[in-house]
Amino acid sequence: MTRAALINGRTIAAEMHTRIKAEADALTAKGWAPRLVSVSVGDTAAADIYVRNQKRNAEAAGVAFEERRFDEKISLEQLTGVLAGLNADPRVNGIIIQRPLPAHIPVKALQKAVHPLKDVEGMHPSSIGNIVYNDLALGPCTAVAAVEILKTLPLKLEGLDVTVIGHSEIVGKPIAFLLMGLGATVTVCHHMTRSVAMHSRAADAVFVAVGKPGLVTGDMLKPGAALIDIGINRVETLDGPRTVGDADMESCAEVAGWLTPVPGGVGPVTVAVLMQNAVAATRMQMEHYANAYMAEGA
Known part of the structure; x- marks a missing residue:
């Protein structure tokens, strides 16, 4: 049986950094x-x-x-x-x-x-609220990073069935709105959802951001689905403490088509989005100052 392809977040982040640095250098000039x-x-x-x-x-x-x-x-x-x-x-x-x-x-x-205008983390209520209007000027970094990762896969987002497990204000909910803005059909699961597995097994892509190691197992996935694991948990093992996500990697890798490792998946892309937001914020402030202080008739 073919195991899932691991999505290399560090490679995606490196490509983003190249573009971000060019924009930062242009602003510096x-x-x-x-x-x-x-x-x-x-x-x-x-x-x-x-x-x-x-x-x-x-x-x-x-x-x-x-x-x-x-x-x-x-x-x-x-x-x-x-x-x-x-x-x-x-x-x-x-x-x-x-x-x-x-x-x-x-x-x-x-x-x-x-x-x-300086909210590079995308945490201000106005930044979160803008997502409802599909305005991504300064989106919440982790949510934007998770969606950016999905966009690198050979999946058509329009009409894609997606399940988001976790509905926090800064990750789960923004992911759902971002995906809807891209044309996906989104189901959001939370602690009162009766059967999370019923929803996740029907999805072409699953996002999980709950903070519970091993929450998502292979039998909760549709064969060939994409799994974006946003969880970061420290667990004790026989070999010492380890950082793991919210998915059981072994069982999920037997079923999923693609999945993000933890660490090395969503994390590096989240930091790249933070830098992307820093450059975007700088450009927005430059334009704001130009408009505010431009001489009349100039």
């Missing part, structure tokens, strides 16, 4: 060098690996990257003030809020405090 600021609060050990990865990818894409770390005792009001300063600084084109945050700092409050 016009005096608008893209620049990201990363905001971390408190104990940053859990986020450090992501920050390092973002910085490395930013530099490769021609995007400047600056880290700003704040004491865990900083108040929400103080941090909101910091974001207001970054919003007003024309040298800053994108703001990244690193997670986790201390308990007294609600992440949604910070996401709302980032100016929509």
Whole structure:
């Protein structure tokens, strides 16, 4: 039996980076060098690996990257003030809020405090809402990355039957709207869905983003279907801790036509989309300033 083809997210990301760097270099030549600021609060050990990865990818894409770390005792009001300063600084084109945050700092409050034109993570309510209108100016990175991966496969998206398992505001729901915008027929499953397997077995493509290792097994898939695994879980094995997704790779590989490995699938493409958003945000700000300050009659 033929096993599923593994989708190499690193290859897709590398191709995106080539295009992104060309756009970043063009903006830099016009005096608008893209620049990201990363905001971390408190104990940053859990986020450090992501920050390092973002910085490395930013530099490769021609995007400047600056880290700003704040004491865990900083108040929400103080941090909101910091974001207001970054919003007003024309040298800053994108703001990244690193997670986790201390308990007294609600992440949604910070996401709302980032100016929509600098929302490179695509987490601001206006960025999420724009997807309903098929406006992808700055879409949520993970959701956009997952859909971009599907678009690389030899599948016609118009009329494609897709099941999305997980309906979070920043992954599952945006994926569903993005796919509908491309003409797919989408079913969204969640914790109250009576039979997830019934829906997933009827789908040509399955997206899973729940945070439960081994949730999707081979008997839940249609033979030849595409499986995009967005889950990231740390599990203990006899060989030590491992990072796995939400799918049981062994059984799914026997049934699926294509699947994303974890790690190395959606993750690298998500970081590439973040850089893509950084360049797009910079271009949008350049155009905004040009329109706002253009001399009359020019």
